[in-house]
Amino acid sequence: MEQDLQARPLGLYxxxxxxxxxxxxxxxxTQAYSRKASADYFRLLISEKEKQLQRGLCELSTVYFGGGTPSLLSAQQISELLSGLPLASNAxxxxxxxxxxxxxxxxxxxRRTPVNRLSLGLQSMRDEELSYLQRKHRAADIPFRVKLLQEAGFDNISGDYIYGLPASTTASMCSALQPLLELPLQHISCYLLEIAEDSVLAPDIALLPSDDALAEQYYQMRKLTIEAGFAQYEISNFARPGSESRHNLLYWQGDDCLAWGASACGYYQGYRYCHPADLADYARIVCSGDLYALQDSEAAAIPDYIMMRLRLSQGLSLSEFYTRFGQDFREGRQIKLDQLLRLGLIQDDGENIRLSEAALFISNSVIAELL
Ligand code: SF4
Structure with a gap:
């Protein structure tokens, strides 16, 4: 992990x-925002950057500021974090x-920073759903705000959408999604709401739609999004031609991505590593310079790769799997592959294995059969 120079595409989260x-x-x-804590954390990120640069860093094809709320950074802080990085000309x-x-x-x-793609946490275009999700913006403001971004020169804007809320129906899902599809977006990520049993929303778990109702919402969401001109390229992600998220494709294609900041997870030279989800522990690893702490074993790389690759519409390439891991993907899996093929849950053209449309909503359990 000490030698940082490599030839493959590299991302940074x-x-x-x-x-x-x-x-x-x-x-x-996440943490509650405070000016002081945010300034201290920013200095840690700068320190992590300097240590990474000292080790040597090859060209970055993508950088992704995620959170949390990265838009709480000032434009100057964003530019400072990016300055001196070896960014590809088309990063x-x-x-x-x-x-x-x-x-x-x-x-x-x-717009004065190098940021050239925005991901908006829109989540819904129904105010009652935004209130339920505890989002502060309101649906009626969104078209105007997206226009402000466009007028400033941003032409690559993605919107997040959440479906499957408690007591939601296919009809209510459509009314929350349709106005979002009419916005000048290049990309949409559609996520199923998951409520953790230890969250404040836990009492609402009983109100969540049944699996069949959720599947109906998913396929209707997919149909409307495709009809609006977005192509599905991953189970939850849709893009206008050429506007796929290059950063997320790095993850799904098993390419390398460095990670900075507390809780950030990266994948580098066959290892997955995670920074601690704790500010004090994160400060300790930055000070120690152990930037790749908390590694998964190399053996975890194959299940991760299978899981990610099969989420993509293009599926898993058998020849690429062999080149990467020196193993025949079919070996030990052919009986399962035949079963899934008979059930109509996968497609196999001899070179690529991909999930069928029927498997998209139950992808986790189908993919688990092949891990
Ligand atoms: S969903 Fe809410 S709490 Fe979570 S990162 Fe976004 S704004 Fe913060």
Missing amino acids: IHIPWCLSHCGYCKFF EITLEVNPIQITQSFANEL
């Missing part, structure tokens, strides 16, 4: 944990943005 308030369904590592640099923060001055300031 930067975790910004601050949030103005906590949303009950959120599973990410995709994404910032997750809380819609409530979008104003004309925010958009214009951000």
Whole structure:
């Protein structure tokens, strides 16, 4: 892990944990925003960057600021974090943005940074759903805010959408999604709401739609999104041609991605590593310089790869699997593959194995059969 020079595409994820308030369904590592804590954390990120640069860093094809709420960084902080990095000339640099923060001055300031792709936490275009999700923005403000970003020069904007809320129906899902599909977005990520048993929303678990009802919502969501001109390229992700998230494709294709910040997880030269989800522990590893702490074993790389690859519409390439791991993917799996083929859950053209349409909503259990 000491030799950092390599030839394959390389991404960088930067975790910004601050949030103005906590949303009950959120599973990410977040912290209440404070100016002082945020400034201290920023210095740690700069320190992590300097240590990474000292080790040698090859060209970055993508950078992704995720959180948390990365849009709480100032434009100057974003530029400072990116300055001195070996960015590819066409690097995709994404910032997750809380819609409530979008104003004309925010958009214009951000445009002066190298950020060229925005991911908006829209989640729904129904106010009752936004309230339930504890989001502060309101649906009626969204078209205007997206326009401000466009006018500032951003032409690669993604929106997140959440379906499967308690007591939701296919009809209510459609009314929350349809106005979102009419926005000038290049990319949409559609996620199923998951409520953790230890979250404040736990009492609502009993109100969640049945699996059959959720499957109906998923396939209707998929149909509407495709009809609106977005191509599905991953189970939950849809893009206009050429606007697929290059950063997320790095994960799904098993390419390398470095990770900075508390709780951030990276994949590097066959190892998955995670920084601690704790600010004090993160500060300790930055000070010690042990940037690749908490590694998974090399053996975990194959299940991770299978899980990620099969999420993609293009599926898993048998020849690429062999080149990468020196193993025949079919070996020890052919009986399962035949069963899944008979059940109509996978397609196998001799070179690529991919999930069938019928398997998309139950992808985790289908993929688990092949791990
Ligand atoms: S704003 Fe986003 S990251 Fe922060 S708590 Fe809400 S869902 Fe989680």
